[in-house]
Amino acid sequence: MLPSGIFNTKxxxxxxxxxxxxxxxxxxxxxxxxxxxxxxxxxxxxxxxIVRSLxxxxxxxxxxxxxxxxxxxxxxxxxxxxxVGAYATGIITSQLNWSxxxxxPLAGVVAGLVGVIFGAPSLRIKGFYLxxxxxxxxxxxxxxxxYFSGVTGGVIGINVTRIGSGVERYYLAxxxxxxxxxxxxxxxxxxxxxxxxxxxxxxxxxxxMGINLFxxxxxxxxxGCFYAGIAGWLWxxxxxxxxxxxxxxxxxxxxxxxxxxxxxGSTTGAVxxxxxxxxxxxxxxxxLSPWLAAAFPAIGxxxxxxxxxxVFALVVILFLILEPRxxxxxxxxxxxxxxxxxxxx
Amino acid sequence: xxxxxxxxxxxxxxxxxYALLALGLVLLFKSSRILNLAYGYMLMLLGxxxxxxxxxxxxxxxxxxxxxxxxAALLGLVLDRFAFRPLIxxxxxxxxxxxxxxxxxxxxxxxxxxxxxxxxxxxIPAGGVSLGAIRLPYAELLSFIIALLLFAVVVLLxxxxxxxxAMRCVxxxxxxxxxxxxxVKRIFAISWAISLVIAAVxxxxxxxMQTVSPMLSFVGLAKALPVILLGGLESxxxxxVGGLIIGLAELFSITYLDPVLGGxxxxxxxxxxxxxxxxxxxxFFGLRIIxxx
Numbered sequence: 001m002l003p004s005g006i007f008n009t010k011x012x013x014x015x016x017x018x019x020x021x022x023x024x025x026x027x028x029x030x031x032x033x034x035x036x037x038x039x040x041x042x043x044x045x046x047x048x049x050i051v052r053s054l055x056x057x058x059x060x061x062x063x064x065x066x067x068x069x070x071x072x073x074x075x076x077x078x079x080x081x082x083x084v085g086a087y088a089t090g091i092i093t094s095q096l097n098w099s100x101x102x103x104x105p106l107a108g109v110v111a112g113l114v115g116v117i118f119g120a121p122s123l124r125i126k127g128f129y130l131x132x133x134x135x136x137x138x139x140x141x142x143x144x145x146x147y148f149s150g151v152t153g154g155v156i157g158i159n160v161t162r163i164g165s166g167v168e169r170y171y172l173a174x175x176x177x178x179x180x181x182x183x184x185x186x187x188x189x190x191x192x193x194x195x196x197x198x199x200x201x202x203x204x205x206x207x208x209m210g211i212n213l214f215x216x217x218x219x220x221x222x223x224g225c226f227y228a229g230i231a232g233w234l235w236x237x238x239x240x241x242x243x244x245x246x247x248x249x250x251x252x253x254x255x256x257x258x259x260x261x262x263x264x265g266s267t268t269g270a271v272x273x274x275x276x277x278x279x280x281x282x283x284x285x286x287x288l289s290p291w292l293a294a295a296f297p298a299i300g301x302x303x304x305x306x307x308x309x310x311v312f313a314l315v316v317i318l319f320l321i322l323e324p325r326x327x328x329x330x331x332x333x334x335x336x337x338x339x340x341x342x343x344x345x
Numbered sequence: 346x347x348x349x350x351x352x353x354x355x356x357x358x359x360x361x362x363y364a365l366l367a368l369g370l371v372l373l374f375k376s377s378r379i380l381n382l383a384y385g386y387m388l389m390l391l392g393x394x395x396x397x398x399x400x401x402x403x404x405x406x407x408x409x410x411x412x413x414x415x416x417a418a419l420l421g422l423v424l425d426r427f428a429f430r431p432l433i434x435x436x437x438x439x440x441x442x443x444x445x446x447x448x449x450x451x452x453x454x455x456x457x458x459x460x461x462x463x464x465x466x467x468x469i470p471a472g473g474v475s476l477g478a479i480r481l482p483y484a485e486l487l488s489f490i491i492a493l494l495l496f497a498v499v500v501l502l503x504x505x506x507x508x509x510x511a512m513r514c515v516x517x518x519x520x521x522x523x524x525x526x527x528x529v530k531r532i533f534a535i536s537w538a539i540s541l542v543i544a545a546v547x548x549x550x551x552x553x554m555q556t557v558s559p560m561l562s563f564v565g566l567a568k569a570l571p572v573i574l575l576g577g578l579e580s581x582x583x584x585x586v587g588g589l590i591i592g593l594a595e596l597f598s599i600t601y602l603d604p605v606l607g608g609x610x611x612x613x614x615x616x617x618x619x620x621x622x623x624x625x626x627x628x629f630f631g632l633r634i635i636x637x638x
Binding site for chain 2: 068072074076121124125127128129131132133135136139140143146147249250253256257260264299302303305306309310312313314316317320321324
């Protein structure tokens with residue numbers, strides 16, 4: 001719904017993402033705050049958390065949003081695709097001594113191609129069956145990485161050079177997140193994005209309308225996994241070390257859960273879901289679990305390791321049952337009631 | 346030759362337990378269209394609960410088995426009523442995420458309660474019978490017999506009993522069954538309860554063959570799911586055939602492939618599953634789905 005007094009008089013205003021002067025002001029102010037405030041106010045611990053947990057997750061979930069939220073192809077192996085990106089940059093920078101900047105697109109492309117390989121069955125299968133084939137991808141990729149230990153370092157993993165200082169890494173991560181969010185948001189409105197949504201809503205109808213299913217599904221896999229590869233690149237170059245244990249099936253499930261919490265099918269929702277769930281996890285680990293461990297000393301050691309994902313599981317279950325449209329829908333409800341404020345409709 | 350025979354026999358025995366496991370999944374999927382991805386975690390939790398009764402508290406074996414069955418059935422009813430019924434009408438994506446996340450929850454409970462340590466059950470005595478050169482542990486032999494018996498019982502229930510008829514009817518069409526006076530909700534609840542009781546049996550059997558440990562959750566995910574995809578999601582004979590194939594493939598790859606390709610047996614079921622998905626997406630005996638707009 002448009003704010004009161006705003007009318008679409010030109011085609012340009014109809015398709016604009018940012019419509020009013022207030023929105024422009026808020027957007028620019030938000031970007032300025034994003035780039036200026038955290039480096040000044042946050043401690044290095046929080047800054048590095050923003051880079052290596054928050055940004056990586058947001059980028060990966062954006063990829064999953066394109067693949068699952070827009071195109072409807074459920075992927076249970078997204079963490080494995082992040083892993084492919086991380087290992088691609090790790091192997092190339094450590095063995096061939098390439099600059100990290102050269103491997104940034106390469107990590108994305110390699111992960112994208114691996115995604116296309118495992119997405120190929122999507123031509124014939126969908127729903128549960130496709131979820132199973134991506135689940136297979138998760139286990140097969142991890143096994144491959146462990147097996148070819150000569151190149152990948154096996155269980156020990158690879159050490160990668162980290163880029164710049166903590167603050168520089170923050171700028172890099174924030175820049176990547178903003179650019180990739182912008183791309184995802186815009187892609188949704190193009191021919192490609194609309195084709196993907198048509199496939200999600202009814203793939204047979206989409207085919208009848210002249211959408212080449214195979215091609216568009218593979219494009220969705222490529223772009224979704226390209227995002228995952230970029231996330232892996234950021235992970236590798238901000239953490240400095242990658243091992244197969246960093247990308248278990250559990251992470252893939254986290255990504256799906258974040259998508260649900262945010263609201264399936266919306267870019268804003270993907271960012272909201274990833275951000276809020278990562279923050280919740282961090283707060284649980286830092287504040288709730290020490291408190292719980294002190295309250296129940298008998299099982300204190302286990303509480304520290306599981307409180308994060310028990311809380312996560314409960315939140316996702318509550319969202320699925322009570323608000324399956326996610327945080328994004330709540331945000332829309334709030335926006336429209338705010339715009340209508342003195343009146344109820 | 347002896348290695349080959351032993352692998353063959355043990356593969357069949359393991360496969361029968363997998364078939365039983367898969368049966369629990371197929372029953373649930375047939376009636377409610379829910380593919381329970383948290384099955385492995387439920388298996389692990391039920392195994393640990395049995396350990397609590399039998400090993401830690403020292404209750405008599407028969408009594409603790411009955412207690413575990415009751416708890417399994419109750420867990421099924423609770424899940425059906427409070428987690429899955431609100432999701433009726435939601436897209437498949439919601440069910441997939443819900444089952445996965447429930448898996449998280451059960452995993453967390455297992456870690457909180459039992460630290461995820463492997464626990465031996467010790468219900469079936471160690472040792473075994475020798476058949477010529479082949480040695481078979483009692484646990485595997487007994488598991489084989491129990492699994493086949495239970496499989497037969499469930500199939501009979503499905504084919505002969507009135508409730509089985511109702512379940513087959515619900516598998517066919519929800520609306521139709523409703524109008525024939527069959528309560529679809531009740532059938533869902535019964536399927537959940539039966540499915541989890543089967544899981545409890547399988548947990549005790551698998552726990553006796555090895556130990557009760559987080560490996561059980563991996564079995565549910567990495568063995569039972571390929572089994573039902575191989576056999577076809579809706580097919581009971583498919584569960585038996587798929588279980589035997591996966592059991593044999595696992596033991597043969599442990600014996601012959603693992604020395605060459607370390608750890609390959611772990612992903613063997615997935616590779617078989619990918620192949621079958623590419624060649625025959627609906628499995629050996631599954632329903633070929635014809636879609637209309």
